Amino acid sequence: MGRVDNVTATESGGSVVRRILLGSQLRRLREARGITREAAGYSIRASESKISRMELGRVSFKTRDIEDLLTLYGVSDERERSALLGLAREANVAGWWHSYSDVLPGWFPTYVGLEAAASVIRVFEVQFVHGLLQTEGYAQAVITRGMKDPEEQREEIDRRVALRLERQKKLVSEHAPRFHAVLDEAALHRPYGGREVMRDQLEHLVEMSEHPNVTLQVMPFSYGGHTAETGAFSLLTFPEPDLSDVVYTEQLTSALYIDKAEEVGLYTGVMDSLTSECPGPDESRDLLREMLQQY
Template sequence: MSDGRRPPPTVRLRRLAAELRRLRAATDLTREEVTEKTGINAATLYRVEKAQAKPQKRTLLALLDLYEAAEEQRANLLAIQRGSDDRGWLRPYHAELYEEYAAYIGFEAEAHTVRNYESLFIPGLAQTEPYARAVIRGVLPTASQKAIEQRVQVRMERQALLAKEDPLRLWAIVDEAAVRRMVGSSEVMREQALHLLQLVQEPHITFQVIPFDKGAHVGMSGSFVHMDFPDPADPEVVYVDTRAGDVFLESEAELRHYKSMFEHLQAVAMGPNDSADLLTKVAEARD
């Protein structure tokens, strides 16, 4: 039985929505005017433009006719519409994940580069299994053991993206608190530091630490993830985990803001070599 949740959007569905918004803007038509000219329900048009619903083929054709889309663009958008439901990354138990997290791992699975700043945790893509289990148990103290193990399994599966033939590019920056805070046990932290030292040997992985002595910095306002995708036409996205809920941001102004923040964090953080030296010291201190 369906739980009534809307399936998470895919990158292709977001791209289709972005292209339709752009085409409507180019014609200077409001949503109300599009509804009047095509008969498409206003709520349906809103959901399509927000990537909350896949347009039916006849709906898409009506919009492309109204916007006088060029033949090549029509063919491309129709092809995207046909493949917009592809969620090859889903597993049966993923249905139990909350909607935003399911969407996040879907975007991550299709990303070219992930730029992740974390103030308190080691990024999920770089966590060891014992560290992930200790973090999830600590953050979700009322979760069942089954729920914890499912989340751990999802986190470990995500890391396969770093080992595939054309691996995900990961640039992670963390506050020193993330590598110093005791999570699980001394042995868990030692294993985590050694795991990070192995990861940073890979050319597609960059890891930097912002030391305590740098004082206040822009990352203190909270963690975030910026993703871009192999096709430049696919809209970039920023993910922010807040107390009020998880948020996906994709406006040009929002993207500029978080790109600028990440550049500031890169500048204030120790370089990759010095960061690796710190990880070595952390591992030795846990012996």
């Protein structure tokens, strides 16, 4: 059990991380006692699928349910119970991003929480500049492009842009994560918002690439095909030793969170290959400056 008392998740992303940590601890306790999910669910007047969602950290926790499960799992030590119940209370604290839930797809708040808690963020993008590197004007153009009636949805667009800018504060905070982005050159040539917006965006990329915690590489057209044939993805690493890396991929109507070690390993290998195949950060910065001359 050891690490329950040593949770060091950041203030902003801690609730998501703590849900995952608590769920992981509950799963270990249940398996150690040889109790099925069905039996555990019965003990708290819930279904097997509810126990599964709890153990994956995908739902909030009721104190009574945690108390009953700990009793079922034979956890009688008061210090251990107190630590886990405290973790449950902290896991239920809503993150700042929940105030934007009315303008976000249901799966995205979880990603924002994980992103906020990550100590290392590695991303590959093809379609457009990654959200953590977008200027306000570029973000406005990207979000507006996907709207059926931008004028009618102006308030939603503004709130989604505001969320994107709020997420970016993490990169320049006191405890900023290491951020490594590989952008396909296609993302830099696809115009969003016109020449001025694109010029500002390229200048912003050059500026951000000079931050000590940011590594930015561009995969040029001249390289031809590359290992990331399946498209964009994010790879998140956390400071908590109990948390495995998570890969996030997004589709039109849903998203996929991958944490199985063998699958995460495949994405890690692709990211490592992209990093070695691309021009280095200095050469990529020079490429960005060359593109700027077009504007």
